[in-house]
Amino acid sequence: MKAKINKNRQNAYNAIRPFIYQSPALISIFLLSIMPIGITFYYAFTNYNLNHLYDYKFVGFDNFVQIISGPFKSIFLPVLSWTIIFATVSTFGCFIIGLLIALLLNNPNMKEATIYKGILIIPWAIPGTIATLTWQGLLNENYGGINLVLQKLHIISKAIPWFTDPTWARIGILTANIWLGFPYMMNICIGTLSQIPDNFYEAADIEGANWWQKFINITLPSIASTSYPLLISSFAFNFNNFGAAWLIMEGL
Known part of the structure; x- marks a missing residue:
């Protein structure tokens, strides 16, 4: 029974070990690429600008409509x-x-x-x-x-x-x-x-x-x-x- 538990632990460790080795790169990609893209995408639906740094609000697709038709x-x-x-x-x-x-x-x-x-x-x-x-x-x-x-x-x-x-x-x-x-x-x-x-x-x-x-x-x-x-x-x-x-x- 103990040997089986140890084997399961070893299998679980082997399964996550590649992600452990890759974690520095994955964290860097998330912080430097994915997160800025996500924040930018979020701000695209708000009136965030120099005049509304802290009091910005959700405006939907107004920014996109302005780009296309304004x-x-x-x-x-x-x-x-x-x-x-x-x-x-x-x-x-x-x-x-x-x-x-x-x-x-x-x-x-x-x-x-x-x-x-x-x-x-x-x-x-x-x-x-x-x-x-x-x-x-x-x-x-x-x-x-x-x-x-x-x-x-x-x-x-x-x-x-x-x-x-x-x-x-x-x-x-x-x-x-x-x-x-x-x-x-x-x-x-x-x-x-x-x-x-x-x-x-x-x-x-x-x-x-x-x-x-x-x-x-x-x-x-x-x-x-x-x-x-x-x-x-x-x-x-x-x-x-x-x-x-x-x-x-x-x-x-």
Whole structure:
């Protein structure tokens, strides 16, 4: 009987032991992620603001109705739309450029691949604030390097108004953000490509597959397993990336 009780206790301990080991991480996630989200969700249904810090009350869906139909609509929807576009274009732009460069650098016949990797990692190695402020100088309408080069090459006849025209400002911000982010995607793709067994491609060559068929059926599925979580986290980062736009445009 005693042995049975001890066995049951041991089984119970074995059942909860993983949760004991995970408890620091679970508590941190709850306190730093789940609880703030819950509090924010609760405040969304109240009139909590600077004027009602302690005497706020429940207002139902009034805040959501105001966003959709009130004067705030003219500000909120354009900003939300641009934020989604910015996050989407930045994420897939970084990934596509990083993947293309990784495919080129993964070529065994490219002896200078190591040198190119070291050069291409520079945008990621430079502190973000310094790199962003550098782009602010490059995009300057009067003496920025980009306008000067384009004019010297006779691609444009007059300076592009990067800071005053909304469309060009967005293009400039996207360009800078993609330049800052593609080396990270490139490194991930290079690491994934190096793990694909060579016999996969050898078998494809025997079957007569061309480079596109090998890319679609071997390379891309192999990269997808690591790309999906990477793209999700990158989209979340870019969705909240306010610093790049603010530093480049100085809040304009």
